Amino acid sequence: MAPNDASLGEAAELIAGAGAVLVCAGAGMGVDSGLPDFRGDEGFWNAYPPYERLGIRFAELADPRHFADDPELAWGFYGHRLDLYRKTVPHEGFRILRGWGESKPGGAPVFTSNVDGQFGEAGFGMVAEVHGSIHHLQCVVPCGPHIWPATDLDVAVDHETMRATGPLPRCPRCGNLARPNILMFGDGDWIPHRTDEQLHALNEWRREHRDLVVIELGAGKAVPTVRRYAELASAATGALIRVNPREPEIRHGRGVSLPHGALETLAALDARLKAG
Template identity: 35%
Template structure:
């Protein structure tokens, strides 16, 4: 691995790709790690897969209970999220996140600096009329006794405003993320297995465009051999330390 930091002289932009690992210290479990949700309950994946979700009312009931109990809307940003706010206050930064929890914005990053590749779990969308609403309002209906709350406008099925398995990512969002990866001088991947495409291609685009790569993740990733630096320490301590180094 090449030592870092080196002087950043070519392009000032820093791209940060964040995955589920950055939010585990906020109480939101990851999916694919050794103790991830899919490992503990493989059947849970159908709750976020479009086909079963639309076809089976029981799947939707279970999905609403999962959202109610997950506590994602009450989770608070942790030191890793706050470190990226500090970095963005000192240097040009764009955060490309695979997460849907909105914790980067809650920590203080403006919307314009965050690209939510997989959408947002803080909103719902009707699959029929495509209107959006607040997830908190839908969960309040669940708490009041509606086990599968329909759209209030047209009666259609409500789903989280996220990209479920079986759905394509928004090509406009992915296009913007790829442009950031091509333009950056430094690409930092935080808490991501770097195995889910097309987001997993972003580090490759950055490296092939001449950017340096830092990986902060507890488990090995496919990009470790080409990274300038790999940090295995806990994200909530490693990321603030990295940011302090970059901003000195």
């Protein structure tokens, strides 16, 4: 990104003049931390070659029916991801965003479709995980509204077959199989109250902080949840900064488009802000 990029300067001015920062993040935010890009079948299969050999696509695998039909297959995928996310260190861009929030009276809460827990690991206080979290579990049935942390869970996975090989987690209430508290494709059994509480808190925050700038990072059009929320939150002011190397377009020109990766853009913006 060129230091004299006019759009970069415009984005920096929006951040400098705002009373609060709202971070809206999709999967692209985690790529600079080394997390796999599931965009399209090729991206998914590059990350998980065994599934390419089996001809299984991400949308097929992220289906809750597998927990009933083939729990070893289901927990092979989610157990591997849980271990991966636990070992992943949030990249420097997370620290930059948190620093901007700490410099604002309104702070920097987060709205994200990511289930990896990276924002919590990076120290953000208010995080709304709209698709749930892999670090929390629920009953497959479900037998009730109970959600509990996956803190002590360790699922053994055969990396050749990507199937779970050890004991699978169980619901402490009824003894049935447990699953991640994640909203999957065609999921009628997801328990949403943890996410609902987070969203309620974030929406209350938005009512109290109208002078915000929205920084959207790595949110694509395929599942447009994050993009729509970012556009809604910035509708009154047009103070939207969309950071996306593949789909940077902004409808009706209501905001600033930065067609680059998350980390390089945040670093360039931070340098511009520090330079004044």
